[in-house]
Amino acid sequence: MFQVNDNYQKLPGSYLFSTIGKKVSAFSAANPDKKVIRLGIGDVTQPIAPAIIAAMHKAVDEMSKAETFHGYAPDLGYDFLRNAIVEHDYRARGCDISADEIFVSDGAKSDSGNIQELFDVHNRIAVCDPVYPVYVDSNVMAGRTGTYDAATERWSDVIYMPCTMENDFVPDFPKETPDMIYLCLPNNPTGTTITKAQLQEWVDYANKAGAVIIYDAAYEAYISEPDVAHSIYECEGARTCAIELKSFSKNAGFTGVRLGYAVVPKDLKCGEVSLNAMWARRHGTKFNGAPYIVQRAGEAVYSAEGKAQLKEQVAYYMKNASVIKAGLKEAGYTVFGGVNAPYIWLKTPAGMTSWEFFDHLLEHANVVGTPGSGFGPSGEGYFRLTAFGSYENTVAAIERIKAL
Amino acid sequence: MFQVNDNYQKLPGSYLFSTIGKKVSAFSAANPDKKVIRLGIGDVTQPIAPAIIAAMHKAVDEMSKAETFHGYAPDLGYDFLRNAIVEHDYRARGCDISADEIFVSDGAKSDSGNIQELFDVHNRIAVCDPVYPVYVDSNVMAGRTGTYDAATERWSDVIYMPCTMENDFVPDFPKETPDMIYLCLPNNPTGTTITKAQLQEWVDYANKAGAVIIYDAAYEAYISEPDVAHSIYECEGARTCAIELKSFSKNAGFTGVRLGYAVVPKDLKCGEVSLNAMWARRHGTKFNGAPYIVQRAGEAVYSAEGKAQLKEQVAYYMKNASVIKAGLKEAGYTVFGGVNAPYIWLKTPAGMTSWEFFDHLLEHANVVGTPGSGFGPSGEGYFRLTAFGSYENTVAAIERIKAL
Numbered sequence: 001m002f003q004v005n006d007n008y009q010k011l012p013g014s015y016l017f018s019t020i021g022k023k024v025s026a027f028s029a030a031n032p033d034k035k036v037i038r039l040g041i042g043d044v045t046q047p048i049a050p051a052i053i054a055a056m057h058k059a060v061d062e063m064s065k066a067e068t069f070h071g072y073a074p075d076l077g078y079d080f081l082r083n084a085i086v087e088h089d090y091r092a093r094g095c096d097i098s099a100d101e102i103f104v105s106d107g108a109k110s111d112s113g114n115i116q117e118l119f120d121v122h123n124r125i126a127v128c129d130p131v132y133p134v135y136v137d138s139n140v141m142a143g144r145t146g147t148y149d150a151a152t153e154r155w156s157d158v159i160y161m162p163c164t165m166e167n168d169f170v171p172d173f174p175k176e177t178p179d180m181i182y183l184c185l186p187n188n189p190t191g192t193t194i195t196k197a198q199l200q201e202w203v204d205y206a207n208k209a210g211a212v213i214i215y216d217a218a219y220e221a222y223i224s225e226p227d228v229a230h231s232i233y234e235c236e237g238a239r240t241c242a243i244e245l246k247s248f249s250k251n252a253g254f255t256g257v258r259l260g261y262a263v264v265p266k267d268l269k270c271g272e273v274s275l276n277a278m279w280a281r282r283h284g285t286k287f288n289g290a291p292y293i294v295q296r297a298g299e300a301v302y303s304a305e306g307k308a309q310l311k312e313q314v315a316y317y318m319k320n321a322s323v324i325k326a327g328l329k330e331a332g333y334t335v336f337g338g339v340n341a342p343y344i345w346l347k348t349p350a351g352m353t354s355w356e357f358f359d360h361l362l363e364h365a366n367v368v369g370t371p372g373s374g375f376g377p378s379g380e381g382y383f384r385l386t387a388f389g390s391y392e393n394t395v396a397a398i399e400r401i402k403a404l
Numbered sequence: 405m406f407q408v409n410d411n412y413q414k415l416p417g418s419y420l421f422s423t424i425g426k427k428v429s430a431f432s433a434a435n436p437d438k439k440v441i442r443l444g445i446g447d448v449t450q451p452i453a454p455a456i457i458a459a460m461h462k463a464v465d466e467m468s469k470a471e472t473f474h475g476y477a478p479d480l481g482y483d484f485l486r487n488a489i490v491e492h493d494y495r496a497r498g499c500d501i502s503a504d505e506i507f508v509s510d511g512a513k514s515d516s517g518n519i520q521e522l523f524d525v526h527n528r529i530a531v532c533d534p535v536y537p538v539y540v541d542s543n544v545m546a547g548r549t550g551t552y553d554a555a556t557e558r559w560s561d562v563i564y565m566p567c568t569m570e571n572d573f574v575p576d577f578p579k580e581t582p583d584m585i586y587l588c589l590p591n592n593p594t595g596t597t598i599t600k601a602q603l604q605e606w607v608d609y610a611n612k613a614g615a616v617i618i619y620d621a622a623y624e625a626y627i628s629e630p631d632v633a634h635s636i637y638e639c640e641g642a643r644t645c646a647i648e649l650k651s652f653s654k655n656a657g658f659t660g661v662r663l664g665y666a667v668v669p670k671d672l673k674c675g676e677v678s679l680n681a682m683w684a685r686r687h688g689t690k691f692n693g694a695p696y697i698v699q700r701a702g703e704a705v706y707s708a709e710g711k712a713q714l715k716e717q718v719a720y721y722m723k724n725a726s727v728i729k730a731g732l733k734e735a736g737y738t739v740f741g742g743v744n745a746p747y748i749w750l751k752t753p754a755g756m757t758s759w760e761f762f763d764h765l766l767e768h769a770n771v772v773g774t775p776g777s778g779f780g781p782s783g784e785g786y787f788r789l790t791a792f793g794s795y796e797n798t799v800a801a802i803e804r805i806k807a808l
Contacts, residue, residue, distance in 0.1 A: 002615055003527060004674045004677050004679065046470065071447035117409060141521065291698060
């Protein structure tokens with residue numbers, strides 16, 4: 001008789017955003033007259049930029065003729081895209097990364113979930129707390145996290161690095177030595193980040209400890225301060241200790257287009273074993289490339305026209321961030337983030353848990369945010385609002401919150 | 405110090421089609437004047453059908469306007485696609501499958517590789533031999549296959565079910581009881597299949613043994629004989645023992661578009677644990693949906709226009725299959741398949757291994773096929789040619805082989 005992977009049964013409750021979706025659906029069904037504004041999930045609202053739309057139409061046309069039809073893509077991505085990534089995201093910033101270290105994927109969520117497969121099941125993971133839930137959940141499914149304690153909401157074998165207002169959201173080096181360190185910077189959900197000098201300390205720490213940093217840079221395009229690194233490979237020594245995950249969802253609005261990439265440097269090794277070769281093998285075995293049309297869309301992100309249009313799009317969302325931050329401050333909230341990231345992180349009013357504030361906001365302001373506790377135990381007492389709504393909705397939502 | 409997943413190091417050599425790709429590149433580089441015809445990898449050559457191209461252009465346009473823009477897709481796929489699948493692929497054939505048992509993905513290769521995650525690492529797998537390499541390789545990566553014996557090219561913990569001319573390519577029930585049974589029917593690579601009555605015996609066997617059948621029906625559209633099942637759910641009792649994987653790559657030419665789906669019935673359980681719920685959790689955690697544009701393309705596959713155009717496309721490839729089969733017979737080869745599948749499986753000439761015949765064909769006929777031994781030890785002495793080339797190339801390739 002077959003048996004299931006019991007690790008799945010250890011997962012408490014359902015995936016955060018599924019739970020929120022269900023709560024919002026139930027509220028809307030019960031209150032059909034109320035116009036709910038969603039500043040919860042990190043989904044974008046602006047349409048795909050014209051340069052990218054043109055590239056997709058062109059690629060669709062190519063698929064309609066035998067002479068220009070494209071079947072299976074190269075396992076690791078088309079050269080036109082990998083070369084554009086290297087040139088614009090790495091060489092332009094002085095980072096030493098080559099095209100055969102870039103692995104094109106269907107998005108950073110898949111990469112975030114799958115990357116742990118390369119590591120031994122007994123490796124210890126360290127995560128910022130709070131953080132994007134996929135890192136821990138995918139390691140739970142793999143059996144790497146020990147047992148769950150419902151009282152503390154912590155896994156016995158996960159090293160938590162609290163990021164709260166008490167430490168300015170900068171994680172301390174953990175007391176126990178981790179093997180895999182997940183860093184999401186600028187951070188989802190707090191919207192905060194660390195300086196390049198602080199990131200260099202993490203790279204030095206990882207190299208010394210023999211740990212791998214899994215660096216999720218999905219929000220890189222929102223960095224506005226000059227002393228913040230856009231890539232971990234701006235730090236010396238990162239080639240021997242870091243994997244970088246990138247998304248096109250936030251810089252180009254590809255949440256429904258699906259494209260991302262992972263950087264696995266050839267210098268990243270465990271003894272003689274190359275993680276670059278392992279990831280190539282995984283891609284070749286369990287994945288069949290991102291769609292041709294989507295890879296052409298990705299290429300257009302790096303065109304002169306595309307870059308100019310996306311700069312405007314990022315500015316649009318960051319204007320929303322300012323509106324949210326200023327409005328909440330005016331209403332007396334303690335707020336963080338919103339400078340190098342499209343997320344605003346706020347302290348819930350005294351005595352309210354994150355989920356209580358979620359219900360309060362949904363019921364009385366008809367605004368959907370994300371409870372901080374959904375991102376980890378140290379997120380309790382915090383709440384996330386995103387700048388990805390339309391400007392009009394964002395202004396309206398903040399007016400409603402101010403009127404509470 | 406971090407450690408890698410040692411199971412990856414157990415994999416012998418590289419993924420079959422990567423090896424072929426490298427051999428062909430090397431030959432072409434050394435012989436730039438020779439025109440190589442590829443009947444090796446199962447990639448299609450006909451362009452995407454007009455009805456699907458129109459649907460993709462429309463969807464791209466929708467992505468260009470805020471009012472019709474689509475961000476994150478529902479985790480398990482859009483209802484418009486899941487409903488079309490249920491109606492055309494299941495209800496029309498009298499199969500009792502509902503939309504919430506359909507999980508839309510980026511392709512059957514991903515699903516084939518990922519589905520094993522739901523099972524305990526100690527479960528025993530059974531595979532037809534020869535077969536699509538992903539089933540075994542993905543289980544190797546998970547540590548489910550024991551040790552590899554290079555001499556016999558077999559894994560200690562894999563149950564092999566030889567499918568050769570001696571048993572008419574119909575697998576016997578294994579002596580040891582498996583927990584997970586991979587069946588790919590019509591079969592890749594042999595191009596052969598079994599009758600619905602024979603498939604019913606497998607369903608009965610699995611239900612009795614407490615095993616799950618992972619049924620890869622990627623080539624279903626090529627079935628021409630009336631007594632062959634198009635879905636395993638045509639068999640009684642399949643809802644309690646079978647997962648079905650479907651691809652849009654072969655019936656609609658989506659190898660570069662990327663779309664597939666898995667069917668996980670709610671009646672498939674291990675004790676109280678629902679595999680449908682587990683797969684939903686995996687999708688929600690490690691995947692973010694297929695692109696909106698691609699899901700609209702999938703919907704168009706089921707439109708009246710799309711169906712008519714794709715029927716012609718399948719007929720085009722099956723005409724190639726007839727050309728290959730007739731030509732090879734004329735040249736004295738022993739050939740199989742090509743009736744319910746776009747693959748022709750031939751016995752290599754006496755005394756030649758599969759790879760020797762590969763080199764022979766590449767060098768002297770400049771034709772690329774796939775060595776049977778790459779699909780499993782019982783594939784030794786066989787060779788696969790695909791009907792997915794253009795008609796002109798197929799005719800030319802067969803003329804060259806006949807002239808050898």
